[in-house]
Amino acid sequence: MSAGGSAAVAPRQDAVPAVALRGVSVAYALADGGRYEAVQPVDVTVEDGEFVAILGPTGCGKSTLLNIAAGLMAPSSGTGTIFGRPLAGLNAVAGYLFQQDALMPWKTARDNVAIGLEVAGSTRAAALEAAAAMLKRVGLAGFGERYPHQLSGGQRKRVALAQVLVRRPKILLMDEPFGPLDAQTRLIMSELLLDLWQADRKAVMFVTHDLDEAIALADRVLVMSAGPRARIIGEFPIPLARPRDVAEVRSEPEFHRLHAAIWGCLRDEVRKTYALAAGEGRA
Amino acid sequence: MSRPKLLALQLLVAVVALLVWHLGSTVPLGLGADGKPFFLLPKFFFSTPLDVLARVWTMFASGEVYRHLAITLVEAMLAFAIGALAGIVIGFWFARKPLVAAVFDPYVKMMNALPRVVLAPIFALWFGLGIWSKVWLGVTLVFFIVFFNVYQGVREVSPVVLSNARMLGMNERQLLRHVYWPAALAWVFSSLHTSVGFAVVGAVVGEYLGSSAGLGYLIHQAEGVFDVTGVFAGMLILMVFVMAIDFVVTLVEKPLLVWKPGETKTV
Ligand SMILES: Nc1ncnc2c1ncn2[C@@H]1O[C@H](COP(=O)(O)OP(=O)(O)OP(=O)(O)O)[C@@H](O)[C@H]1O
Numbered sequence: 001m002s003a004g005g006s007a008a009v010a011p012r013q014d015a016v017p018a019v020a021l022r023g024v025s026v027a028y029a030l031a032d033g034g035r036y037e038a039v040q041p042v043d044v045t046v047e048d049g050e051f052v053a054i055l056g057p058t059g060c061g062k063s064t065l066l067n068i069a070a071g072l073m074a075p076s077s078g079t080g081t082i083f084g085r086p087l088a089g090l091n092a093v094a095g096y097l098f099q100q101d102a103l104m105p106w107k108t109a110r111d112n113v114a115i116g117l118e119v120a121g122s123t124r125a126a127a128l129e130a131a132a133a134m135l136k137r138v139g140l141a142g143f144g145e146r147y148p149h150q151l152s153g154g155q156r157k158r159v160a161l162a163q164v165l166v167r168r169p170k171i172l173l174m175d176e177p178f179g180p181l182d183a184q185t186r187l188i189m190s191e192l193l194l195d196l197w198q199a200d201r202k203a204v205m206f207v208t209h210d211l212d213e214a215i216a217l218a219d220r221v222l223v224m225s226a227g228p229r230a231r232i233i234g235e236f237p238i239p240l241a242r243p244r245d246v247a248e249v250r251s252e253p254e255f256h257r258l259h260a261a262i263w264g265c266l267r268d269e270v271r272k273t274y275a276l277a278a279g280e281g282r283a
Numbered sequence: 284m285s286r287p288k289l290l291a292l293q294l295l296v297a298v299v300a301l302l303v304w305h306l307g308s309t310v311p312l313g314l315g316a317d318g319k320p321f322f323l324l325p326k327f328f329f330s331t332p333l334d335v336l337a338r339v340w341t342m343f344a345s346g347e348v349y350r351h352l353a354i355t356l357v358e359a360m361l362a363f364a365i366g367a368l369a370g371i372v373i374g375f376w377f378a379r380k381p382l383v384a385a386v387f388d389p390y391v392k393m394m395n396a397l398p399r400v401v402l403a404p405i406f407a408l409w410f411g412l413g414i415w416s417k418v419w420l421g422v423t424l425v426f427f428i429v430f431f432n433v434y435q436g437v438r439e440v441s442p443v444v445l446s447n448a449r450m451l452g453m454n455e456r457q458l459l460r461h462v463y464w465p466a467a468l469a470w471v472f473s474s475l476h477t478s479v480g481f482a483v484v485g486a487v488v489g490e491y492l493g494s495s496a497g498l499g500y501l502i503h504q505a506e507g508v509f510d511v512t513g514v515f516a517g518m519l520i521l522m523v524f525v526m527a528i529d530f531v532v533t534l535v536e537k538p539l540l541v542w543k544p545g546e547t548k549t550v
C-alpha cells in the first residue's frame with residue numbers, strides 16, 4: 001500500500017469546516033473562588049468528512065474541548081463555528097458519545113437508542129425498528145430488552161454508540177468510546193466504527209489515550225500538552241490509505257514511523273503529568 | 284438459610300411469645316398476700332391471647348368491623364392520593380425553580396418540624412369530625428415525604444445523563460417526561476412504603492383523637508371502658524390491615540422498578 005496521501009485521505013478543502021474552534025480557552029471556576037486554567041487558547045479545525053483524533057495525557061482537557069464543541073459549555077474566550085455558523089447553545093448537528101455512562105437507566109437498551117429518533121418526530125414503530133437494526137450492527141441483537149444495569153461495561157458503551165449513530169449526526173464527538181473495552185473488542189469496535197464512517201463520512205472528533213488506535217483510525221492526530229494551560233503541541237497527518245484494516249494497518253512501516261514520531265511528542269507530556277502529580281502528592 | 288427453615292423459626296418466635304402471654308395470664312404463680320391468686324400478666328391489664336382472638340372473631344362474625352375498616356381505608360387512600368399528588372407537583376416546581384425553593388425553604392422546614400399530632404384537634408375544628416379531618420392529617424404527613432423525595436430526585440439527576448438527553452435533541456418538555464419524571468418517580472417509589480404507612484397513621488391518629496368510626500375509634504372506645512381485650516383486638520386488626528396494604532404496595536412497585544439495579548440473581 002502506498003503511504004502517499006491518496007485522494008481518499010484528503011478532506012474536501014472547498015467546504016466550510018464542520019468544527020472550527022478559534023482561540024478557544026477554558027478556565028474552570030473553583031469552589032474556593034479561584035480559577036483553574038485548563039486549556040490555553042487553541043485552534044482546532046475538523047473538516048467535513050475528516051476523522052481527527054485527539055491524544056493527550058490524562059487531565060489535559062480533551063473532554064473539555066469536546067464539551068465546547070458540543071455546546072454544553074461556553075469557552076472562556078474564543079469562538080466556535082459549526083459548518084460556518086457561530087456556536088451558541090447546544091450543537092444540534094452533533095452526536096456526543098460521553099466518556100462516562102450516560103444511558104438512561106430507566107429505559108431498555110432499545111428504548112435508549114430509539115428515544116433520539118422519537119423526540120425528533122419519528123413514529124415509535126419506526127424508531128424501534130431503526131433502533132433494533134442499529135443494535136444489531138453493534139453486535140447487540142437480542143439485548144434490546146435489557147436495562148443498562150443488566151449489561152456489561154462494554155455492552156453499555158456499544159448501546160451508547162448505537163444511540164448516537166442512529167440519529168445520523170453530521171458531526172461525531174467521541175470521548176474515549178472504547179475505553180472500558182478489552183483489546184479484542186476494541187479492535188472489533190474500531191473496525192465497526194470505520195465501516196460505519198466509511199459509508200457516510202461524517203466529521204469525527206475522537207478522543208483517545210491509545211496511540212495505536214488514533215493512528216489506525218484518524219486522518220489527522222492532534223497531541224495536547226499536559227495541563228494546566230494545555231496547548232496543542234503536535235499535529236500529524238496520517239497518510240495511510242483508506243479503506244483501512246484496523247488490524248493490518250498496524251504492521252505497515254509507515255504506521256511505525258508515525259507511531260515513533262507521535263510518541264516522541266507525547267512522551268514528555270505524559271511524564272510531566274505524573275511528575276506534577278507526584279509533586280502535589282508530596283506537598 | 285432455606286425458606287422453610289426461616290419460616291419455621293419465625294413461627295417459633297410467635298408461638299413462644301403467645302405461649303408466654305397465655306401461661307402468664309392464665310396460670311397463677313401462687314397466692315398473693317390477700318389470698319387471691321397472683322398472675323405474672325394479670326388478665327385485667329393484658330387480657331389473654333384466646334380472648335383476643337375470640338373478640339376478633341366476633342367482630343368479624345357480627346360484621347361490625349367492616350364499616351370501620353372501610354372508613355380507615357378510604358381515609359388513608361385519600362390522604363395518600365392527595366398528599367402524593369401535591370408532593371409531586373410542588374416537589375417538581377421547587378426543583379425546577381431554585382428561587383421558589385430558596386424563598387420557601389425556611390417555611391417548609393418549619394412546617395415539617397411540627398409534630399403532626401398537634402394538628403388533629405384544629406383539623407377537627409376546621410373540617411369536622413367526619414373523614415376529612417383525618418384525611419388532611421394524613422396529607423400533612425404524606426406530602427412532606429413525597430415532596431422531599433421528588434425534590435431530591437429531580438435535583439440529583441445525573442448531569443451526564445441530562446447532558447446526553449439534551450444532545451439527543453430533547454426539549455424541556457421531553458426532558459421532563461423522559462428524564463426528570465422517571466428519576467423522581469424512582470425516589471417516590473423508594474419511599475412508597477413509608478408514605479403509605481404514614482397515610483394510615485394519619486387516619487388512625489385522627490380517628491383516635493375524635494371521630495365516630497374507624498379502627499382508631501374502635502381502639503379508643505375500648506380504652507375508654509378499660510376493655511383491654513378490645514384494645515388488643517383492635518391493634519391486631521390494625522397490624523394485619525397495615526401489612527396487607529404494604530403487601531399490595533410491594534406488588535404495585537415491583538414491575539415499576541425493574542430497571543433498578545437490585546439483587547442480582549444467578550441460576
Ligand atoms: N468542573 C470542573 N471544575 C474544575 N476543574 C475541572 C472541571 N472539569 C474538569 N476540570 C479540570 O480540567 C482539566 C481537564 O479536564 P478534562 O476532563 O477535560 O480532562 P481529560 O483530558 O478529558 O482527561 P481524561 O483523559 O482523564 O478523561 C483537569 O485537570 C480537570 O481537573
Ligand SMILES: [Mg+2]
Nearest residue numbers: 062063099175
Ligand atoms: Mg476525559
